[in-house]
Amino acid sequence: METFSSIECFVRSAEVGSFAEAARRLSLTPAAVGKSVAKLEARLGVRLFQRSTRSLTLTEAGQLFLSQVSASLTNIQNAVAHLANAQGRPAGTLKVSMGTVFGRLYVVPLLGEFLRRYPEINPDWHFDNRQVDLIGQGFDAAIGGGFELPPGVVARKLAPAHRVLLASAEYLQEHPAITEPEDLQHHDGILIRSPQTGRVRSWQLTGHSPQHCRPLTLKVRMTMSDSDAACATAAQGLGIALVSMPFAANYLEAGTLQRVLPDWYIDDGSISIYYAEHKLLPGKTRAFVDFIIEQFAEQGLGQRFSAI
Structure with missing residues (x-):
């Protein structure tokens, strides 16, 4: 020993x-x-x-x-x-990484049900918008989108990772009409910096046909490191925000913000749950992965996060 x-x-x-x-x-x-x-x-x-x-x-x-x-x-x-389980049930410390706001909005609300099913599991959840070294840093799982898949790590898709353009009714009333992607060049943009590089990425807007793409020409009026903050800024009528659907959904459903060019969106891959590839996956990790996949399906989050 x-x-x-x-x-x-x-x-x-x-x-x-x-x-x-x-x-x-x-x-x-x-x-x-x-x-x-x-x-x-x-x-x-x-x-x-x-x-x-x-x-x-x-x-x-x-x-x-x-x-x-x-x-x-x-x-x-x-x-x-x-x-190492108690009475045949998964047990142990479960170390998981997830985005700060995404985790609070969509994963933390699931914690009560998860612990009722698996009371011997002790959550150790880390909230960070950066990609973690899953294996090197000892994480059991991670939830996020747009991550590179390193050797030894597998991903299970939870929902599409779509980004949409949002603005307040006030902003749209006071500024020139937007009917085509080219019209965006005359408007103020609220854009998100990459947590990895600190830069604003170049994006391609996708229409109803995957072959129908246009460059995003929105002027950079301001940048944010947080999508929820970008939505709150757009709600003040300060510009057009480009944000992920998980953060846009609540504002759209409440009517606080509206889709700009609703037939156009940005396809950024998938929101997935990541974990190390092992023939013998620890029971606590398998329980968490299966639970998250189940809950996303039951709550229809894949459809809710789709911009199509």
């Missing part, structure tokens, strides 16, 4: 390049992680890391050892997690 613990300390340290960060993720002290790795090196008779005051890098032997034990360690931990 001591050797297993030492191997886990070694693998996590190699993944993040730091004893201190590995210690944080393992709920240990940096000294304890360093000591555990040193014991493993002594047992193997080789140096696994080159250490300096600022960096921690694998030796050639360390790289070889990591390639041999990393996958096995994951399989063992998943097998333990799969069996």
Whole structure:
């Protein structure tokens, strides 16, 4: 068991390049992680890391050892997690990442029902609009859209990721009519910065036919890092907002905002739930994935989030 613990300390340290960060993720002290790795090196008779005051890098032997034990360690931990349940039910800490406002609006309201079904699961939910390193940061699952799919991660589609143009009735009454996408160049835009790059992306508007596309020519009047804030700004009559349907839906249904060019939208892929690809998925993760897919289907969120 001591050797297993030492191997886990070694693998996590190699993944993040730091004893201190590995210690944080393992709920240990940096000294304890360093000591555990040193014991493993002594047992193997080789140096696994080159250490300096600022960096921690694998030796050639360390790289070889990591390639041999990393996958096995994951399989063992998943097998333990799969069996570690109370009275046959999924149990354990469930670490999930999701967008801040999206999570609050559509995932947090599901928490009560989820815990009634799985009372032995302890949610550890992180709200962030940036893509996380699902495997490297130890997340069981993530919910979001437009994420790159790294090796070892699978995605299950929950809903389309459509973006639409919104404005208040006041703004539309006081500004030139908009009947074609080209008319947008004369209007003030409220656009969202990418959380990854901090920049405003270039978009293509899609009509009823996927082949019928036009560039978005909306002038950048202001930028926001939050879609709900962009909707609230548009509701003040300050411009036309381009936002995702999950954030637009409540404003549209309340009549606070209106679709601009309702026959046009931006297709940004899918909103999905992401998790590590394992033959033996931990029971807590499988329960959460199946529950979220079920709830999105029952509540018709896929249809609600569609701009078509």
